Amino acid sequence: MPAPRTPTAKAKVTGAAAKNPQRHNGRSDPKSTPLGQPSSFLDLHGKQAWEGYRAELPWLMEADRSLVEIASSVRGRLLGGQDVGVTALSMLQSILSKMGGTPADRSKVGAPDEEPQEDEFFGNA
Numbered sequence: 582m583p584a585p586r587t588p589t590a591k592a593k594v595t596g597a598a599a600k601n602p603q604r605h606n607g608r609s610d611p612k613s614t615p616l617g618q619p620s621s622f623l624d625l626h627g628k629q630a631w632e633g634y635r636a637e638l639p640w641l642m643e644a645d646r647s648l649v650e651i652a653s654s655v656r657g658r659l660l661g662g663q664d665v666g667v668t669a670l671s672m673l674q675s676i677l678s679k680m681g682g683t684p685a686d687r688s689k690v691g692a693p694d695e696e697p698q699e700d701e702f703f704g705n706a
Contacts, residue, residue, distance in 0.1 A: 615643065616635055616649065623657060626656075626657035626658070628653070630656035630660060631650075631653040638682050640681065641680060645680060655672065
């Protein structure tokens with residue numbers, strides 16, 4: 582079985598695209614729209630959690646909706662003061678990892694660039 586393809590963004594960051602440019606020419610990442618409004622079935626706390634994820638993880642797209650719905654549901658229960666249990670917390674931790682929402686996984690995500698900051702010695706960064 583062949584090795585899975587390295588995503589284009591990861592290949593650029595790790596230098597694999599520069600090492601083997603012919604392998605990565607012509608590839609494009611799948612397009613998706615930005616994460617939209619919270620799903621209607623979420624309660625008030627779930628919708629608050631949704632907005633929290635949208636602010637905390639700006640790289641999430643509409644294609645991530647299912648994961649964000651589950652994470653928002655569990656986090657919403659926490660925000661509402663409900664007991665969620667160890668299984669739900671473990672699932673939430675796994676989903677956050679998949680979404681790039683943990684410190685260890687954040688480095689793997691190609692987050693949108695912020696405004697370039699003015700450097701005192703070199704101009705724009």
